[in-house]
Amino acid sequence: MSSGLIGKKVGMTSVFEDDGRNIACTVIEAGPNIVTQVKHADGADGYDAVQLAFDDKKEKRTTSALKGHFDKAGAAPKKQVVEFRSFEGDVDLGDVLNVDDVFTEGETIDVVGVSKGKGFQGVVKRHGFGGVGMATHGQSDQQRHSGSIGASADPSRVFKGTRMAGRTGGDRTKVKNLRVVRVLPDHNAILVKGSVPGAKNSYVELHKK
Structure with a gap:
């Protein structure tokens, strides 16, 4: 299984925990992700990695080379493509990964994004x-x-x-050790405690520890 997912920052909310505390959480839409390439250390690439793609975009805005790349995976053109260098388990070209396939409530993750630009x-x-x-x-x-x-x-x-x-601002930023508060498979969403870098609707990378 992939060691992470690509997501989109939706906004913030708050949830009540079992002990009655109200904590601030960031809502991230994190799926479905499509496996668009699998690399192996003993192959032509020379290292292990899984390439994921997220969020559909119009075909007319996609170059022919990228369109052919997505066609190999049987996927529609995507806006965001990210490579994860480590992964657990077996994944195949064209596999669909949802948020509940990768993350569980209570675990800690790292979130990478581009911070807000302030000029x-x-x-x-x-x-x-x-x-x-x-x-x-x-x-x-x-x-x-x-x-x-x-x-x-x-x-x-x-x-x-x-x-x-x-x-x-406008720098690639990583926030470490954010706790997964909720996993919402019906909405392909994940709630993490605290804030993550970037503005609303910006893309983020969610990395398992």
């Missing part, structure tokens, strides 16, 4: 700087500036990696 931001929002307080560090007129960024004659340059203003 060009200053050092206070991007790195959590406290601001210079209009006092020192080479800055006197704006609270949220970074202040001095370099040394004097030696080394006479700004070191690489110095934290400055710049583009924030």
Whole structure:
């Protein structure tokens, strides 16, 4: 069986646990996934992996090469294709994996997604700087500036990696050890405790531990 699934972040909700606590959960639509390729270490690929595809897309928006790739698996063109390097059990080309085939309630998983893009931001929002307080560090007129960024004659340059203003967000991000609170096979959905990276309707990868 695959070591994970591709999903789509639907939004957030809350559920009551048996002890009466109300916990925040992220709702993820996680299936059905189609096996579009199986790779083996002793084959031409040289490593073991399972390629999964999720979410139908229009055939006219699919290249001929990709259409032929999906046809081999007997699947319609898909929007998202992800390769999982480790897997348990046997899967075959064209197999359909649903959320209850892979995950069980109570286990912990890792979720990978692309974080929300926030555009060009200053050092206070991007790195959590406290601001210079209009006092020192080479800055006197704006609270949220970074202040001095370099040394004097030696080394006479700004070191690489110095934290400055710049583009924030839009990075591949992994959140580890999220507990599976509910598995909803009728809706092909899974509820995990806490938040996961990305905006609503963005794709995420769900990896078993």
